[in-house]
Amino acid sequence: METYADLIECEDVLLFANAAITSTGQREFYESGREQRFSLEFLHQYIHGNYPDVYAAMLALDINDHNAAMIIRKVLREPGSGDGALIAWRLGRMSPGRVYRLFGELRRDGVNNRRTRAIVRDWLNGRRDLAFDAVKYRSGVKAAVRHAHLRLAGELGDFLFAPRRRVRFETPILEVWRRAHHESAALYELPYTVAEGFAARRGISRAVFLERIAPRLTRLERLRLTDSARREGVDTRAELASMPLVRLASYALALPEAKRGPELEAALRASAARAAGAYAGTWGKVVAVLDDSFSSYGSPVKRRRPLAVALGCHYLLKELADSYRGLWLSGRSDALRARPVGATGLGRRIIDALELRPERLIIVSDGWDNAPPGLAAEVLRVWRRRLDPGRKVSIVHLNPVFDAEEFEVRRLSPMVPTAGIRDAEDMPALVELAGFAEGRTGLAELKAYLAERGSSR
Known part of the structure; x- marks a missing residue:
């Protein structure tokens, strides 16, 4: 038999799970972004304070990245809480830009315990192309490296902290970035978000820039730029069938019927x-x-x-x-x-x-x-x-x-x-x-479900 406290905990956990899946702290039809953020922060404080183990285990569910980052940030503040392997798995599912923002928030919070430094180090070491990240998310990589007390030897360290020390880089993406400061042609070999800044500074027309950068666009960038590129006479259409379902549905609804x-x-x-x-x-x-x-x-x-x-x-x-x-x-x-x-x-x-x-x-x-x-x-x-x-x-x-x-x-x-x-x-x-x-019961089953989801990651 479950106690009244068990039923309350089950109710609270389900309530928080629903909030962490749906809310991103942004404005909704009936409520402002401020109201959303205030309510969401209260729920995080309440669940974290009353059910810390269950709170950390929520990372195993399909919550959105905004709330996953909030959970990781709170869990890492307290040494010994949460599952380091689950945190690492969740970080691997998040976009690099969001992870670097999270690392920046941990740095501002002064969270620099050994476990946090190890998580940052392992995530950076696991990146497929850290040099690419250094170009695309330069300030984020730089802050993460400093926060984790890492030493980057060779070109990558020079690129982040003393780029003028070298007149040439052997790593292709770093050399392209250096050349882009002097050669317009080089900027079209950079990631779109980086190249866009160079193009704006050089006064390159939007139509010319989009046409030449098109081969470098990711699937999501192609989808996001489809309409603006079409107005400039440039075709950047993505392979639509490969897109996530709701993102594709959003794109469809944005088009005229x-x-x-x-x-x-x-x-x-x-x-x-x-x-x-x-x-x-x-x-x-x-x-x-x-x-x-x-x-x-x-x-x-x-x-x-x-x-x-x-x-x-x-x-x-x-x-x-x-x-x-x-x-x-x-x-x-x-x-x-x-x-x-x-x-x-x-x-x-x-x-x-x-x-x-x-x-x-x-x-x-x-x-x-x-x-x-x-x-x-x-x-x-x-x-x-x-x-x-x-x-x-x-x-x-x-x-x-x-x-x-x-x-x-x-x-x-x-x-x-x-x-x-x-x-x-x-x-x-x-x-x-x-x-x-159903019936608002089943705390033992719910905890078992969370444990199973966590262990399967």
């Missing part, structure tokens, strides 16, 4: 098929209620992010299900033409979904049910208590938005579990995590 053609549809299907992997076709008959109301626009800093998550989930569910039907709140039948419009009338759409008798009902929404308010909660209450007490239909609510005022992702009803979601690819794991919220 007339330009969302068969090529984009095929790319979304291919990306979803790759994300489904071994789960493809294993979820039986699935119906999804997908929120494309006006609040799915998100905010100016997270433009159309909630809608992109819903669109990504739509394509992924097609691959996961043996039989699938997606019901948009707007009533549209062409998912690729989705746009944020109208009120959030979840209740009636949930009724439509349940009438189709699915094995699984997945609801992707920010949870602001307002047309009429509270109908979705009442529908789910009656369904669970009167019509399906045996839970033959599995119902999960996935919410891409953190509610800072309530310190959690907004729930539709206590009758169904809610899990935060940021990337559609994480859906299978999140549906499994949401299962721990």
Whole structure:
């Protein structure tokens, strides 16, 4: 039998997991960035103070990089807490720029214990091309090396701390950087973000720069620059099918509806098929209620992010299900033409979904049910208590938005579990995590799940 304290801890851990998956401390549709940051910092302080071991173990879950960095920063402040191998694994999944920012924050915090220096040293030694990092993230590498008390012999040390000591570098990327100060042609051999600064200082036109730097662009840079490059008459299109699902969905939603053609549809299907992997076709008959109301626009800093998550989930569910039907709140039948419009009338759409008798009902929404308010909660209450007490239909609510005022992702009803979601690819794991919220019990099972996820890394 679990104690009342166990139930409270389980509730707290699930609440924090949802926040760490969805919130990045940025402005949302209903709340400012300041409110988001304040609420998120409070949750980190609360969980870290009350459940330090569970707090550190959260790195094994599919939380976003913003919260992973916050956890690592807090854990490294306290010698002996957390799993060093898990921290190293998580750092390996984060973008280099974010890791260097984290190292800079640790330096400003004065966190310089032996374990921290070892983690920084091992991460730097594990970089495939530290010379490339030194060019692209020069200040970050320089600060990390100093903070970890490392000695970089040879060219790399000179490049970071005394670049004028050498008239020539043998390492190609370092020599290209040196030449770029004198030769315009050399800057097109540099990473895009570095070359862009050189081009601006030399007054090189945007069109010429984009055309010549195009071969050096990464996949994400190509996707991000597609529209601006097209205006300059330059084609930088990426291989769309290789992009992450929600990022590709965001790109699709940013295009005018007339330009969302068969090529984009095929790319979304291919990306979803790759994300489904071994789960493809294993979820039986699935119906999804997908929120494309006006609040799915998100905010100016997270433009159309909630809608992109819903669109990504739509394509992924097609691959996961043996039989699938997606019901948009707007009533549209062409998912690729989705746009944020109208009120959030979840209740009636949930009724439509349940009438189709699915094995699984997945609801992707920010949870602001307002047309009429509270109908979705009442529908789910009656369904669970009167019509399906045996839970033959599995119902999960996935919410891409953190509610800072309530310190959690907004729930539709206590009758169904809610899990935060940021990337559609994480859906299978999140549906499994949401299962721990059924009845708000299962602390022992939840801790075992976290331990298993951590040990498998």
